[in-house]
Amino acid sequence: MEIRKEPVKALPEPTLRRFPKYLQLLKRLKIENIRYIASNMIADELGLDSIQVRKDLSLTGIIGKPKLGFDLDELTQSLFHSLNWDNINEAFLVGAGSLGNAIMGYKNISAYGFKIIAAFDNDASKIGSIMNNIEILPIENLTDMIVSMNINIGVITTPEETAQQIANLMISGGIKAIWNFAPVHLKVPENIIIENAQLSQSLGVLTHKLAVVMKSHSSLPAKEN
Amino acid sequence: MEIRKEPVKALPEPTLRRFPKYLQLLKRLKIENIRYIASNMIADELGLDSIQVRKDLSLTGIIGKPKLGFDLDELTQSLFHSLNWDNINEAFLVGAGSLGNAIMGYKNISAYGFKIIAAFDNDASKIGSIMNNIEILPIENLTDMIVSMNINIGVITTPEETAQQIANLMISGGIKAIWNFAPVHLKVPENIIIENAQLSQSLGVLTHKLAVVMKSHSSLPAKEN
């Protein structure tokens, strides 16, 4: 009964963002031939709270064993299933520049149940060439190919100027989710899933925190307000 | 009095992650020669709530004008200052693979007050070459150069196996903040700032949401629990 795969319920985003971290750790432990792992140990390794780990894991539906912890393989499976990484999610990528290239070349991406089937660009010199085993096709073919190959995911690694147009093309072809690396807010119908992966967001957090730390080390007494 | 730059106070992360979005929009509006922008308009354009926008902006210390909104230039400055993007943050990058290359080649990165001064790799064939105007140096030089050039930020784009060692080298040289793209949890002293930018986190959210949507479209009646 527990073995049958349940349909995936919507999980909180903070939890989802921790799942890949758990999987990284489990992968390492698997190599060391460990069979059971306690929430405590996971928490220690990843700098989290063990209660949080248990709460997170319980959302995948897994049931742990008192005194032992969680079966490593079963936990791995549960996490994969929750992330939908036990499927192959086929995607088209648009924008074969250096970022697009990096994503296409990302070794582990297939471990995430993700497969870029084809890439598109409007640079004639790139069209027809093959990067990382992926053929570069002209953008004119994009919409039709989404329809005919029934692709659900689009990756946008174009410059900001063209990102919105590409998104529109993708949506008109029937794309359901867009992984957007271009530094623009895409306007899309609300049934379309957008996941933004802009470097600037992450960088901003870093530089801000650094500024805070540096300022507090400087000798100026903080003005109490 | 309002003009003098205040030391940056620590801001909530969700707010920080929205700041670059605001800046993207402001940049566009600047081109259209707009002088004032209302929180309402920002909210509409970015799919946010206007109260949230006002709350966010107030944290930068800016004061808006009733009936008009916020002065575009002043707001831009305030956001830049809060993110510490009105400084040049110098960084060293380690791992001159395709991801490292993409980051080095990222055009807008200097607009984020960020500058990669040098890159390091352990592949002898790369050392001495120049990628995107950045010289590739041997990793042996890393720690010493961090010390002598007084670099605060390290970017890790190595494979997962070497990431922790590189982090250790960086920290021993005096790096204060690490932008980590390798799929590992880095163990560092608590005064070191780590900002993780792993693709897997973002991808996991995307594929999960897609699974939820697809399942709910399938004809199976959801099992009420």
Added chain:
DNA sequence: TAGATTGTTAATCGATTAACAATC
């Protein structure tokens, strides 16, 4: 059994949203 660990219900905390007064 005692002890370690899970799983759940309740309390806390922080971010978002609502309500409304202040300002031009």
Added chain:
DNA sequence: TAGATTGTTAATCGATTAACAATC
């Protein structure tokens, strides 16, 4: 002035953390 918009205080919501019972 009336109306639009800001800015702040209070209410709500959701995620994290604490407390503790259940299990092997």
